[in-house]
Amino acid sequence: MAGLALFALPLAGLLARTPWTRLPALLSGEVVGDALRVSAVSSVAAAVVSLVLGVPLAWILARVAFPGRALVRGIVTLPLVLPPVVGGAALLFALGRRGLVGAPLEAATGLVLPFSLWGVIVANTFVAMPFLVVTVEGALHAQDRRYEDAAASLGARRWTVLRRVTLPMIAPSLVSGLVLSWARAFGEFGATITFAGNLQGRTQTLPLAVFVALERDRDTAVVISLVMVLVSLLVLVALRNRWWRAP
Amino acid sequence: MRPQRPARAVVLSVVLCACGVQSAPDNLADSGAPGASITGMILVSAAASLTDAFAEVEAAFEAAHPGVDVVLNLGGSGSLRTQILEGAPVDVFASADMADTEKAARDGLVSGEPRIFAGNSLQVAVPKGNPGGVEGLEAFADPSLRLGLCAQGVPCGDLARTVLARAGVVPSLDTEEPDVRALLTKIELGELDAGITYLTDVASAGGSVWGLDIPADLNVMAAYPIAVLAHAPNPRGADAFVRFILSDEGRSILSRFGFTRS
The missing domain is CATH 3.40.190.10 (Periplasmic binding protein-like II)
Structure with missing residues (x-):
């Protein structure tokens, strides 16, 4: 019960401070709409990129023995431990305009990641993908290899085995990894503001909008926080019922 | 630093x-x-x-x-x-x-x-060497430059907007930073071509940030x-x-x- 109170109390505090009479006016403000759009696009994009890049990574970590695997696993999960601000600063040093990769990238393509939506997606993916990799790798470890062996002995090629046996068997973990990485990206603050900056309509996500609004208009900050809580709860509750039915 | x-x-x-x-x-x-x-x-x-x-x-x-x-x-x-x-x-x-x-x-x-x-007063802050070739407040209307200010509601952001309004410049911004130190860091790293900070912030950055004076009739005192x-x-x-x-x-x-x- 005390555990539940720890989660429920801040929520109650937020509801107690909500300016209900001004709610419609504040909700229809441009800042809220812009931030919701940037957040939706960047968090979904980050989750999709995490899926596309993270599943092969998880498969290699779970199934291929190679020297230095422990180190690679450590590097992949580092963003789970690192303060996001440190991650954002590291991204700047690597991918910023004067960064290791960022400078040649700008020279070659004209693409500058900081202060762009791409930058938000990169920052979000950086902090979110480890959740998918860890979840999927765990599922691959726990999987009974005999199903794959049986499929292979019946003549299925490796790609067919992966597509028809391995991935369907770990589907629930794929989805929960995807949802976890989306949720982490949706709430991302530190890496985003450090790497991608803060501009309404371009890089200002909901968490950034809350932080900036706290400076001058607390009611708006509370309302944006409420929007975040609602969207997150809706997604988490809906997907929970769909994918991990309670026993 | x-x-x-x-x-x-x-x-x-x-x-x-x-x-x-x-x-x-x-x-x-x-x-x-x-x-x-x-x-x-x-x-x-x-x-x-x-x-x-x-x-x-x-x-x-x-x-x-x-x-x-x-x-x-x-x-x-x-x-x-x-x-x-x-x-x-x-x-x-x-x-x-x-x-x-x-x-x-x-x-x-x-x-x-x-x-x-x-x-305190304001200065236009640019990275060492002024890679964007910024000459003054007019540069803040240039969409090809990377430009930042403090967010509205933060004193350095409100003062900077007052100065730009006096100069008749509508800024084309790439970021609005939550405080002046965050803005200074991005200028120091060369991510931004220019920002408006306090004179004291430029001084505190040593040589890594250069300050351009704002004409006295446009500047504000904090x-x-x-x-x-x-x-x-x-x-x-x-x-x-x-x-x-x-x-x-x-x-x-x-x-x-x-x-x-x-």
């Missing part, structure tokens, strides 16, 4: 867990001699632009008062005010503009009259008020700290960092 950065995280965690700190010993043994018997922690919430100057003020004050621990909580003036409004156990509030202190006073959070202790808070856990310590800031010694430290006397 700026060792204060990690310190800020430490300071914030102190703010968050200082709720249990008792100030009872401060109310005992009042010798009457100002500054003679102050002890304990003094939590000072100060605008981000005061970062370097207040680090030195802290050292000087602690040297003069052994047994006193000044803890600096640095950030945007608006968020500092919000922390105070929400009951953070702060003793002294040094803001970068009168507006935040006046709002705090209206909410009954300030004890006595706030005093202006320093002034006035920094300091106040003891009504719910200060250590009111006598807070009084002593404010007196120190207003003393010749305090003012000479501030002027060394480029602040003007007021």
Whole structure:
């Protein structure tokens, strides 16, 4: 019960401070709409990129023995431990305009990641993908290899085995990894503001909008926080019922 | 370049867990001699632009008062005010503009009259070497440059917008940073071609940031008020700290960092 109170109390505090009479006016403000759009696009994009890049990574970590695997696993999960601000600063040093990769990238393509939506997606993916990799790798470890062996002995090629046996068997973990990485990206603050900056309509996500609004208009900050809580709860509750039915 | 950065995280965690700190010993043994018997922690919430100057003020004050621990909580003036409004156990509030202190006073959070202790002006800040070829305020309308200001509601952001409006420049921005130090860092790293910061911030960056003067008829003066808070856990310590800031010694430290006397 005390555990539940720890989660429920801040929520109650937020509801107690909500300016209900001004709610419609504040909700229809441009800042809220812009931030919701940037957040939706960047968090979904980050989750999709995490899926596309993270599943092969998880498969290699779970199934291929190679020297230095422990180190690679450590590097992949580092963003789970690192303060996001440190991650954002590291991204700047690597991918910023004067960064290791960022400078040649700008020279070659004209693409500058900081202060762009791409930058938000990169920052979000950086902090979110480890959740998918860890979840999927765990599922691959726990999987009974005999199903794959049986499929292979019946003549299925490796790609067919992966597509028809391995991935369907770990589907629930794929989805929960995807949802976890989306949720982490949706709430991302530190890496985003450090790497991608803060501009309404371009890089200002909901968490950034809350932080900036706290400076001058607390009611708006509370309302944006409420929007975040609602969207997150809706997604988490809906997907929970769909994918991990309670026993 | 700026060792204060990690310190800020430490300071914030102190703010968050200082709720249990008792100030009872401060109310005992009042010798009457100002500054003679102050002890304990003094939590000072100060605008981000005061970062370097207040680090030195802290050292000087602690040297003069052994047994006193000044803890600096640095950030945007608006968020500092919000922390105070929400009951953070702060003793002294040094803001970068009168507006935040006046709002705090209206909410009954300030004890006595706030005093202006320093002034500051704005400069156009560019990375060393001025890679964007910025010549003045007009550059802020150039969409091909990477440009940043402090966010609206943060004093440096509001003042910068006033200056740009006076110059008739509609800025084409790439980012609005939450406080002046965050803006300065992005200029220092060369991510931004230009920003508008306080003169003192440019000075604090050493040679890594260059400052371009803003014509005097367009520039604005920032006035920094300091106040003891009504719910200060250590009111006598807070009084002593404010007196120190207003003393010749305090003012000479501030002027060394480029602040003007007021």
